[in-house]
Amino acid sequence: MKTKNLIQRQTNLPAHVIQFCRFLRDNNFVIGIGEECDLLEVFTHFIPASFGEQKDLYKSILVKNRKQFVLFDELYQQYWTELSRAEDSKTKDKEEKKLQPQKSADQKNTLQVLKKWLHGGHVDEEKEISTYSAFEAISNKDFTTFLTGEQKELLEIIKIISQRLANKYSRRYIRSKSKKQIDLKKTIRQSLRKDAEINQFFFKEQQKRKVNLVLICDVSKSMELYSQFLIEFMYSFQQAVHQLRTFVFSTRLVSLSNVLKDGDYEKVLNNLSDQVPYWSGGTRIGESLQQFNERYASRMLNKDSIVIIMSDGWDTGDLDVLENAMKSIHKKSDRVIWLNPLAGNPEYKPSTKGMEICLPYIDVFTSAHNLESLKSVVKHLKQKKYKPKFS
Amino acid sequence: MEKNKSINNIKNLLLEQSYISDDAIAMSIHLAMFLKKPLLIEGPAGVGKTEIAKVMSKALNTNLIRLQCYEGLDANQAIYEWNYQKQLLYLKMNEQADLSYNEKEETIFSDDFLMERPLLKSIMAEESQVLLIDEIDRADEEFESFFLELLSDWQITIPEVGTRKAKSIPFVIVTSNRVRELSEALRRRCLYLWIDYPTFEKELEIVQMKLPEINEKLATQICHFMEEVRQLKLEKLPGIAETIDWATALSSMHIDHLEKEIVESTLGVILKDWQDIRDAQMSLSELLDKVGVTSKMG
Numbered sequence: 001m002k003t004k005n006l007i008q009r010q011t012n013l014p015a016h017v018i019q020f021c022r023f024l025r026d027n028n029f030v031i032g033i034g035e036e037c038d039l040l041e042v043f044t045h046f047i048p049a050s051f052g053e054q055k056d057l058y059k060s061i062l063v064k065n066r067k068q069f070v071l072f073d074e075l076y077q078q079y080w081t082e083l084s085r086a087e088d089s090k091t092k093d094k095e096e097k098k099l100q101p102q103k104s105a106d107q108k109n110t111l112q113v114l115k116k117w118l119h120g121g122h123v124d125e126e127k128e129i130s131t132y133s134a135f136e137a138i139s140n141k142d143f144t145t146f147l148t149g150e151q152k153e154l155l156e157i158i159k160i161i162s163q164r165l166a167n168k169y170s171r172r173y174i175r176s177k178s179k180k181q182i183d184l185k186k187t188i189r190q191s192l193r194k195d196a197e198i199n200q201f202f203f204k205e206q207q208k209r210k211v212n213l214v215l216i217c218d219v220s221k222s223m224e225l226y227s228q229f230l231i232e233f234m235y236s237f238q239q240a241v242h243q244l245r246t247f248v249f250s251t252r253l254v255s256l257s258n259v260l261k262d263g264d265y266e267k268v269l270n271n272l273s274d275q276v277p278y279w280s281g282g283t284r285i286g287e288s289l290q291q292f293n294e295r296y297a298s299r300m301l302n303k304d305s306i307v308i309i310m311s312d313g314w315d316t317g318d319l320d321v322l323e324n325a326m327k328s329i330h331k332k333s334d335r336v337i338w339l340n341p342l343a344g345n346p347e348y349k350p351s352t353k354g355m356e357i358c359l360p361y362i363d364v365f366t367s368a369h370n371l372e373s374l375k376s377v378v379k380h381l382k383q384k385k386y387k388p389k390f391s
Numbered sequence: 392m393e394k395n396k397s398i399n400n401i402k403n404l405l406l407e408q409s410y411i412s413d414d415a416i417a418m419s420i421h422l423a424m425f426l427k428k429p430l431l432i433e434g435p436a437g438v439g440k441t442e443i444a445k446v447m448s449k450a451l452n453t454n455l456i457r458l459q460c461y462e463g464l465d466a467n468q469a470i471y472e473w474n475y476q477k478q479l480l481y482l483k484m485n486e487q488a489d490l491s492y493n494e495k496e497e498t499i500f501s502d503d504f505l506m507e508r509p510l511l512k513s514i515m516a517e518e519s520q521v522l523l524i525d526e527i528d529r530a531d532e533e534f535e536s537f538f539l540e541l542l543s544d545w546q547i548t549i550p551e552v553g554t555r556k557a558k559s560i561p562f563v564i565v566t567s568n569r570v571r572e573l574s575e576a577l578r579r580r581c582l583y584l585w586i587d588y589p590t591f592e593k594e595l596e597i598v599q600m601k602l603p604e605i606n607e608k609l610a611t612q613i614c615h616f617m618e619e620v621r622q623l624k625l626e627k628l629p630g631i632a633e634t635i636d637w638a639t640a641l642s643s644m645h646i647d648h649l650e651k652e653i654v655e656s657t658l659g660v661i662l663k664d665w666q667d668i669r670d671a672q673m674s675l676s677e678l679l680d681k682v683g684v685t686s687k688m689g
Binding site: 030032034038041042045046049052053056057059060061063064065066068069070172185188189191192209298299302303324327331 | 397398414415418419421422423425426428433462463465467473475476478479482499531533569570571572575578579581582583584585624626
């Protein structure tokens, strides 16, 4: 909890109300002048009978969502505790010296780990179950040896994928030039101008609406082999679809959308090391997805959302947690697409316990370890093109 | 200066309509009425969000205008629509009449040809109404923008005839089950209230108020059981509505206490998902132990 502004004892009501609102703003409440005016207006007509009633009054006006609703009581208590300790508003408290967060050695280590993850993580290559032969054509080449020059082609494929996914038919209608469905209302409306003689038909069609895309990538040790591709995939996807929300996880989840939006790839790589402290860590898919559900799902997932998970499915966490998390994501979103780099191997079977548990909650399960496999993802999406869920 | 009596008044008003509220609910309703702002109520399904609007309309002795939201809901269904058939008929009947184009247009775009939908209807009423916008999270985001003009300025603009200002300001209750997050613009125009599952004491009070004839032991066991069921990791947790349904069902069967067999055979009244029923059946003995019900052996 933050208290950027010192809490001081106030002698008049408006100053007190404003101070409390500022305190809440410091704690990420969005409070405007309108709310402050509402509070002052209420206080001129209404005297709360108790501490609890006063709290309810503030809460009704200043809280705007559930998160704030839960947090409010604690903040309110804290505010009054601070206030009771505070001196008179004229006496200034000693300001606490803010400790400058020192760049820890951990952060430097993180950069090293990311670099290793990106460029030096091929040590155990032979041990991995993947993939297509390294002697095949470029399009079948594994992304572990993916060249930056091919990034353009990757971007093109991702653009096609995102276009396939980006739209969904809405129940809303818009005017149309194609003569599929007559817009009776507009036809009649226009005929009114000509003495109710219908001599021209107007048409309508279902509106296409944007789909929310969420990309969740596994950056654990077992995915090290595909590190180069993974970073480029995330970067290209974010560049192609600006509204995409990107997350990575190994043992916990981190949002990377803002980092990946930067146009400079080198800068992105540098920033990634600051943001994700555990490249090549262990894998806790369940806990990470549960974290996504708790923090982000309510805002990001709805029936217009498609969740793309890129992981090999090797999980060392609690399988019940994984199942519940997948179940919840599947229920809240329109579609779950799982891209598994190991699935590029023709002999691969999703037989790990983690993967087996996830399969019932996956709508599309396919490989994505090189350009060729990404192209097949496009074909797959073409076959499953959206149709309205109603007649 | 108005004293805090108003909070108790609201509690009593709700109680008269058999709705047991608490301080937070009464305060939110009081402030929404005082500030003439919509009240946005969120919470799990079946905790009594919609019921507040219903009881408030009865308590205030006014009409309840309800707009049930769904995906694809548009202005024609929520605000107003022109009666095209009637307009067409009018024009056909007056084909030979000596009326200019402007005269015809003025006539067919007048109040006689305007069909008021819930939002317009609520502000054009002479006396203040209760407007319930139910499950707004089911409507798409574009629809929220229709509300913004109404909620901030209490007016609706109809392109053909101009702006209609409210004759009376309705008491607006907006409910949401949080299927999707609502826009900040809408939230900022509303007061906010979260209603959670009730405490054991409150739920018992509700059951006894709704079903005065129910056996006290049965009511207590039901509420304890529901409290325990809500601790399970279920797909859909049962709300107060389910508790009342279950209590009504058991009471109508003249049952005066819970037994394992009865609970097992009536689980479908409180749980609406096959997997949830299965999970509850698996931990039924444990649940009943916690409630203090022992199953008959043999």
